[in-house]
Amino acid sequence: MALSNRDRARLSLGIQAAIFAGIVVVLIIIIDWTAVQRSFFNLEPVMAMFPEVITVGLWNTVRYTFFGFLFGLIGGTVLALMRIASFPVYRWFATLYIEFFRGIPAILVFIALGFGASLAFGLNLSTLQTASTALAIVGAAYIAETIRAGLQAVPKGQMEAARALGMPAWRAMLTIQIPQAFRIVLPPLTNEAILLTKDSSLIFVVGMAGSAAELTKMGRDGITMYQAGMTPLVVAGVCYLLITVPLSILARRMEERSPTNSSRRRHKKKATASPVSSGVA
Amino acid sequence: MSEVSGNPGQMITDPAGVVIDGLHKSFGDVEVLKGIDMTVSPGQVVCLIGASGSGKSTLLRCVNRLEDPDAGRITVGQFEATHEDVNLDAMRRQIGMVFQQFNLFPHLSVLENCTITPRRVLKHSKDAAEEEALHHLELVGLKHLADRRPAQLSGGQQQRVAIARALTMQPSLMLFDEPTSALDPETVGEVLSIMRDLARAGMTMLVVTHEMGFAREVADRVVFLDNGLVVEEGPAHQVIGAPTQPRTQDFLRRVLNPLGE
Numbered sequence: 001m002a003l004s005n006r007d008r009a010r011l012s013l014g015i016q017a018a019i020f021a022g023i024v025v026v027l028i029i030i031i032d033w034t035a036v037q038r039s040f041f042n043l044e045p046v047m048a049m050f051p052e053v054i055t056v057g058l059w060n061t062v063r064y065t066f067f068g069f070l071f072g073l074i075g076g077t078v079l080a081l082m083r084i085a086s087f088p089v090y091r092w093f094a095t096l097y098i099e100f101f102r103g104i105p106a107i108l109v110f111i112a113l114g115f116g117a118s119l120a121f122g123l124n125l126s127t128l129q130t131a132s133t134a135l136a137i138v139g140a141a142y143i144a145e146t147i148r149a150g151l152q153a154v155p156k157g158q159m160e161a162a163r164a165l166g167m168p169a170w171r172a173m174l175t176i177q178i179p180q181a182f183r184i185v186l187p188p189l190t191n192e193a194i195l196l197t198k199d200s201s202l203i204f205v206v207g208m209a210g211s212a213a214e215l216t217k218m219g220r221d222g223i224t225m226y227q228a229g230m231t232p233l234v235v236a237g238v239c240y241l242l243i244t245v246p247l248s249i250l251a252r253r254m255e256e257r258s259p260t261n262s263s264r265r266r267h268k269k270k271a272t273a274s275p276v277s278s279g280v281a
Numbered sequence: 282m283s284e285v286s287g288n289p290g291q292m293i294t295d296p297a298g299v300v301i302d303g304l305h306k307s308f309g310d311v312e313v314l315k316g317i318d319m320t321v322s323p324g325q326v327v328c329l330i331g332a333s334g335s336g337k338s339t340l341l342r343c344v345n346r347l348e349d350p351d352a353g354r355i356t357v358g359q360f361e362a363t364h365e366d367v368n369l370d371a372m373r374r375q376i377g378m379v380f381q382q383f384n385l386f387p388h389l390s391v392l393e394n395c396t397i398t399p400r401r402v403l404k405h406s407k408d409a410a411e412e413e414a415l416h417h418l419e420l421v422g423l424k425h426l427a428d429r430r431p432a433q434l435s436g437g438q439q440q441r442v443a444i445a446r447a448l449t450m451q452p453s454l455m456l457f458d459e460p461t462s463a464l465d466p467e468t469v470g471e472v473l474s475i476m477r478d479l480a481r482a483g484m485t486m487l488v489v490t491h492e493m494g495f496a497r498e499v500a501d502r503v504v505f506l507d508n509g510l511v512v513e514e515g516p517a518h519q520v521i522g523a524p525t526q527p528r529t530q531d532f533l534r535r536v537l538n539p540l541g542e
Contacts, residue, residue: 160347161384161443165398165450166374175401179388 039229049222049235056211057218058239063128064200064214065243068135069193075136076143077178083148094144101141107202110134114206127212131203135196142195146188150181190251194244215239293483296323297358297375297453299344304353306339313339315509317353321502323453326486328496328517331506332532337489340506341456344487345376358453374402377447381459383439385431385446391418392427395446403450410449417445421475437468444475455479457488493537497521505529 003011082094101109113134117123125133154177162172182189201216208217215236222232299321306314313336321327329337342348344355346362346369355362360372386394395414399405405413418424421441423434431439440460447455457476461469473495480486480499490496496503496517503520505513505528513526524530535541 155382155384157380157382157384158386161378161380161386162398164345164347164373164376164378165402165446166370166372167398167402168370171401175397176386180386183388 040231040234042228042231045222045226045228045231046235048226049218049232053215053218053235053239057213057215057236058242060128060212060214061197061200061240062243064131064135064203065193065197067128067132068139068200069196071132071136072139072143072192072196073189075140077147079140079144080147080151081173083144084151098141098144101138102145106134106138106199107205109138110202110205113137114203127203127206127208130206131200131214134202135200138199139192139196143189143192146185146192147181150185151177153184154180187251187255190247190254194247197243197247198240293324293453293485295453296483296485298323298325298485299454299487300354300356301340301344302354304340304343304355305351306336306343306348307351313509314343314350317506317509317511319504319511319514321485321487323485324483325501326480326484326488326499328500328503329487329489329506330491330493330496330503330520330532330536335506336509337506338458341458341487341489344454344456345373345378347378370402374450375453377444377450377452377455379440379443379447379455379457379460381462383431383436383443383463385439385443387431389431390427391423391429391431391434391442394431394442395449398446399449414445414449417448418442420448421445422471435468436464437471440464440468440472441475444472444479448479452484454485454487457486457490459489459491461490461492491536493521493533505532507532 079094079097082090083098085091085094110130113125114130117125117130158176158180159172162176163169167175200214203214204217204220210221213221219233219236222235223230226232299319301317301319304314304317305312317336317340319327329340331337339348343350344357344362346367350363353363357372358375360375361367362372385391386397389397392411392414395417396405396407396410399410399413400407415424415427418427421444423438423441423445426434426438426442431442434442444460460476461472464472469492473492476486476488476495477499488496488500498517500517502514503517504511505520505524505526507528513520513524513529520529521533524533
């Protein structure tokens, strides 16, 4: 038995492929396809859900997530700056905030906001306000850590160069460090956006009017409305993918195009003799 | 200065002097500067030489307060750098600094690197800032690369942009922190020649360098630092050509003749 390394690798790959194919075949055989089709891929409720699932459900999910992410981004940036501030009270507050809101389930924030805000402050928040505020509160905690990492990944010399030019600290932060940090963390930030998109479904705990329903709510309502199995949830799931997959593609594109990743073309050929040097040579 | 530059329009009109008095600086338990006294007259070029760890860079960084001295006094032109009420940003606008690692802003074009501070801090108009920046980029021979990103430039070109960026603030003092140490050998010359031109135009310059040839040709004075103290200083030909202190002799022997022949 003298198998070469290459043969052994090929054999191992072949076995893996055979096992995988086997599992698929067994699943195809044992699954009750008519039942699956009836409850998950039933065309009738699918047709009935259009176009509201897009015009209302998808639209609301995008709206809640967009504002949640936007305010989460602002809050997260502020928290990140507090986290690296020299004033200790800022650092403590930011650390406390981040640990707390990363540590509790997001659904608790939705409940606290949905029922607590009116009790505590007499506020009557709309569904959009509740959902995007809750997402912003939770998102800021995650985003803060991402942005902090980005800020710290910008080489120290950048800040030094900006300060040496006479930029005040805030100006150097705003024009030099933060833009570079954002470039670095764009891919993980897109991840946060995807997570928030899915977390927007948690608004169901508060309840909402039909016109404010987002995807998950529409899916759940569809189940009771059409009495045709789980198909409405499948439709909602596909709609989530319509949001999240393009976001992922966008993130990958940006990652490829980031300046740190760009091919470093070097211009070996010296520039035309500088007028200064020729003047004195 | 012995010679006038070929670009009279570039004559430095208002060079600043530097006075350093009893400067001390520690990092943790390590005392890096142990009482430095030195003076740079307006328009003078002073090269700081010495082994790594001798405190040259720290000394340079104390002058524009990138490091905070523990004790001692520094004045730069009319600014008292070590005074607690000094307007650091205003002072730094008078002091150009060139770093070993260039520290160009990678997210901005070459031109934007040179215009961002005049525009955002000095509130110059876009047109005025660009005209000024292009003028300085032309002086360093890189006007044609104004739209490139720093990453697309060679090390020598990046360092020349860094010099142009500093000059657009019209400084009256330039600090160079080992400006050629990170360069490929074949690009060292283009940076040194620009520094020489700047010196001849009358700029006050404080240069940390290992380029003994440059120091010998351009410096009015050379200061040798060892272990946080000024060991020897004087005219370049004297300190580099005929050092009197054993430690200076030993350092120069190793730098000029690394194989010890």
